[in-house]
Amino acid sequence: MGMGGTTGLAAGRDAWLISIGNELLIGRVVNTNFAWLGRRLTVLGYKVRGGIVVPDDVDDIAWGFRTALGRGASVIISTGGLGPTFDDKTAEGLAKALGVPLILNEEALRMVREKYERAGMGLTEARVKMARLPEGGKPIPNPVGTAPGVEVEVSDALIFLLPGVPSEMQAMFETYVEPKLREGGPKVFFAETTLISVGLPESEAAPLIAKAMKMSERAYIKSHPKGAELGRPLLELHITASGSSKDEALAEVERVAKALRELLEEKGAAVKKS
Amino acid sequence: MGMGGTTGLAAGRDAWLISIGNELLIGRVVNTNFAWLGRRLTVLGYKVRGGIVVPDDVDDIAWGFRTALGRGASVIISTGGLGPTFDDKTAEGLAKALGVPLILNEEALRMVREKYERAGMGLTEARVKMARLPEGGKPIPNPVGTAPGVEVEVSDALIFLLPGVPSEMQAMFETYVEPKLREGGPKVFFAETTLISVGLPESEAAPLIAKAMKMSERAYIKSHPKGAELGRPLLELHITASGSSKDEALAEVERVAKALRELLEEKGAAVKKS
Numbered sequence: 001m002g003m004g005g006t007t008g009l010a011a012g013r014d015a016w017l018i019s020i021g022n023e024l025l026i027g028r029v030v031n032t033n034f035a036w037l038g039r040r041l042t043v044l045g046y047k048v049r050g051g052i053v054v055p056d057d058v059d060d061i062a063w064g065f066r067t068a069l070g071r072g073a074s075v076i077i078s079t080g081g082l083g084p085t086f087d088d089k090t091a092e093g094l095a096k097a098l099g100v101p102l103i104l105n106e107e108a109l110r111m112v113r114e115k116y117e118r119a120g121m122g123l124t125e126a127r128v129k130m131a132r133l134p135e136g137g138k139p140i141p142n143p144v145g146t147a148p149g150v151e152v153e154v155s156d157a158l159i160f161l162l163p164g165v166p167s168e169m170q171a172m173f174e175t176y177v178e179p180k181l182r183e184g185g186p187k188v189f190f191a192e193t194t195l196i197s198v199g200l201p202e203s204e205a206a207p208l209i210a211k212a213m214k215m216s217e218r219a220y221i222k223s224h225p226k227g228a229e230l231g232r233p234l235l236e237l238h239i240t241a242s243g244s245s246k247d248e249a250l251a252e253v254e255r256v257a258k259a260l261r262e263l264l265e266e267k268g269a270a271v272k273k274s
Numbered sequence: 275m276g277m278g279g280t281t282g283l284a285a286g287r288d289a290w291l292i293s294i295g296n297e298l299l300i301g302r303v304v305n306t307n308f309a310w311l312g313r314r315l316t317v318l319g320y321k322v323r324g325g326i327v328v329p330d331d332v333d334d335i336a337w338g339f340r341t342a343l344g345r346g347a348s349v350i351i352s353t354g355g356l357g358p359t360f361d362d363k364t365a366e367g368l369a370k371a372l373g374v375p376l377i378l379n380e381e382a383l384r385m386v387r388e389k390y391e392r393a394g395m396g397l398t399e400a401r402v403k404m405a406r407l408p409e410g411g412k413p414i415p416n417p418v419g420t421a422p423g424v425e426v427e428v429s430d431a432l433i434f435l436l437p438g439v440p441s442e443m444q445a446m447f448e449t450y451v452e453p454k455l456r457e458g459g460p461k462v463f464f465a466e467t468t469l470i471s472v473g474l475p476e477s478e479a480a481p482l483i484a485k486a487m488k489m490s491e492r493a494y495i496k497s498h499p500k501g502a503e504l505g506r507p508l509l510e511l512h513i514t515a516s517g518s519s520k521d522e523a524l525a526e527v528e529r530v531a532k533a534l535r536e537l538l539e540e541k542g543a544a545v546k547k548s
Contacts, residue, residue: 017327025322026491027313032304034327039301048299050334051327053291053308060324067341217300 012074012156013186015046018064019053020080020090021164033079033169039213040173043220043242045186046075056081061093065159069097073157075181077173080164082147084126090161091150095134098154102132108139108148115146140176144168149176188242191249193257194274195237197264198229204267205235212260218242218249219256236274286348286430287460289320292338293327294354294364295438307353307443313487314447317494317516319460320349330355335367339433343371347431349455351447354438356421358400364435365424369408372428376406382413382422389420414450418442423450462516465523467531468548469511471538472503478541479509486534492516492523493530510548 017037023029031053038048052067054060061081068076081090095102108131113123130147133139140149140160145168150161160177162169182190197205202225209221219241226234239257243249261271291311297303305327312322326341328334335355342350355364369376382405387397404421407413414423414434419442424435434451436443456464471479476499483495493515500508513531517523535545 019325024309025312025325026316027309027311027322028488028491030304030306030309035298035301035304037301038299042300048301049329051293051299051325053325053327055323063345071337214302217302 012072013045013047014049014071014073015041015075015077016049016068016071016073017041017051018061018068018076018078019051020056020061020064020078020093022055022087024053024080025055033164033166036166036170037077037079037173039220040178041075041077041181043218043240044178044181045188045242046181049073056087056089058089058093058096061090062096065094065097069154069157075185076157076159077177078159078161079169082130082149082161082163084124084130084147088129088147091133091137094137094150094152094159094161098134098152100135103135104128105131105133105137105139108133111139111141111148112146115142140172142168142172143175144171151176188244189246189249190240190242191246191253192238192240193253195239195257195261195264195271196274197235197237197269197271199232200235200264200267200269201233202235205237205264205269208260208263208267209237212256212263215259216241216252216256218252221256221260286346287319287321288323288345288347289315289349289351290323290342290345290347291315291325292335292342292350292352293325294330294335294338294352294367296329296361298327298354299329307438307440310440310444311351311353311447313494314452315349315351315455317492317514318452318455319462319516320455323347330361330363332363332367332370335364336370339368339371343428343431349459350431350433351451352433352435353443356404356423356435356437358398358404358421362403362421365407365411368411368424368426368433368435372408372426374409377409378402379405379407379411379413382407385413385415385422386420389416414446416442416446417449418445425450462518463520463523464514464516465520465527466512466514467527469513469531469535469538469545470548471509471511471543471545473506474509474538474541474543475507476509479511479538479543482534482537482541483511486530486537489533490515490526490530492526495530495534 019031024031041048052064054064081088112131133150137150137152142148147163149172152159162172222238224236226236239253241249241252264271293305298305315322326338328338355362386405407424411424411426416422421437423446426433436446496512498510500510513527515523515526538545
């Protein structure tokens with residue numbers, strides 16, 4: 001389980017999710033990150049083989065990572081526990097699991113410093129803490145918040161530590177993790193298409209999007225509000241699907257796009273391909 | 275890890291949750307059961323120490339139960355995998371974890387038969403399957419659906435298998451599991467109170483209830499719509515809290531009731547104690 005010198009991803013397709021935080025275990029927060037990541041990894045061709053939820057405790061977190069590695073995970077994504085407070089212990093837990101020290105990472109420190117300087121604030125011990133990564137780890141830029149994520153490559157797995165705040169987690173997955181997994185992960189093919197819907201506000205389209213997504217395991221739909229056209233709300237709907245061949249991916253994206261289009265039109269939207 | 279001959283609950287306070295189902299891992303379903311059970315167990319005085327999510331696979335399910343037992347769980351509650359279809363494998367997985375056979379349970383068979391007879395339907399092999407429990411297990415009545423739950427006592431833990439459908443899971447928890455844990459679980463004290471709110475529909479009260487619940491780890495609020503009073507919707511709001519003394523529980527229930535009352539009144543409801 002030492003730090004790997006290999007490049008790219010391990011060959012396996014098994015992914016594990018580790019959710020960190022007392023708030024999940026006491027039921028204060030519903031773990032929507034888990035479902036979001038499960039869907040995205042499935043579309044990327046991974047088989048999500050298991051999930052572990054642990055409290056903000058270094059030993060429990062270390063156990064979670066060791067357990068996922070021991071069960072053969074090729075990719076592990078954790079959410080939560082990356083912030084500046086005393087109970088953010090994910091980096092320390094992973095370091096313990098790997099038997100490596102936590103080390104101040106200069107690149108991570110630069111990221112953290114820039115965030116706070118831009119807000120007219122300086123570094124404090126709590127803020128510097130966010131730049132301490134397991135030895136060998138690389139910081140992942142956080143385009144939304146302050147805490148960098150962490151990427152660690154071990155001999156047989158890639159591990160990504162992401163924050164628990166959904167908007168930060170999603171942005172870091174989409175800008176950093178997903179491109180990496182698309183390039184080096186399971187050999188699957190992707191297809192995509194974009195629909196333009198006019199006349200339905202995003203809040204009314206949301207349940208229809210969820211319904212269309214339930215029709216497929218291998219498709220993901222993202223909606224982007226684009227203002228209004230002649231006073232009617234305009235939505236851009238970006239549909240991605242994957243498959244084991246280009247044709248399969250194309251067929252899946254067309255199937256989901258057709259279903260979504262019909263659902264939107266039933267509610268009075270005018271829909272066209274982008 | 276053999277079947278225990280003891281009565282009542284093990285002395286520990288550690289609880290584990292096991293969520294079973296491919297739909298959770300591929301992100302088709304958000305695991306609301308986990309948060310619901312986490313809150314309820316916390317109010318009952320348990321420390322929810324961990325959670326495991328596994329696919330519909332006998333070996334993975336068996337691993338999940340063995341892992342929770344190995345980590346010292348006193349109470350384990352699983353959700354999912356109890357239905358009649360081939361991919362409902364929770365009872366088989368638990369039997370495998372405990373090293374006991376699956377046995378047709380006469381009481382469970384009676385429960386299943388009655389459900390189907392009432393609907394004018396007979397027993398099929400798929401339906402009989404729901405009455406096969408790990409040896410030593412007891413069926414838990416399902417007041418909402420057809421699949422019985424399962425209770426298994428092992429030497430150091432109580433294990434409850436509940437269905438994945440939230441309405442069934444919640445009903446079985448409240449009618450069977452909770453009374454048992456209140457009686458034999460951690461020594462905590464409970465206090466409760468009931469508010470009557472007039473003028474707000476349940477859908478508008480729901481986010482206020484969620485907000486009040488976030489103020490406390492040890493309180494649970496249940497709303498019961500009771501029709502209308504002079505055309506204005508009437509809600510009964512039942513608040514339960516626990517504490518390590520009667521006074522602590524009372525203070526907590528009063529604190530949460532006060533907060534909830536203020537939130538409801540801000541939105542125009544007339545609120546009184548029941």
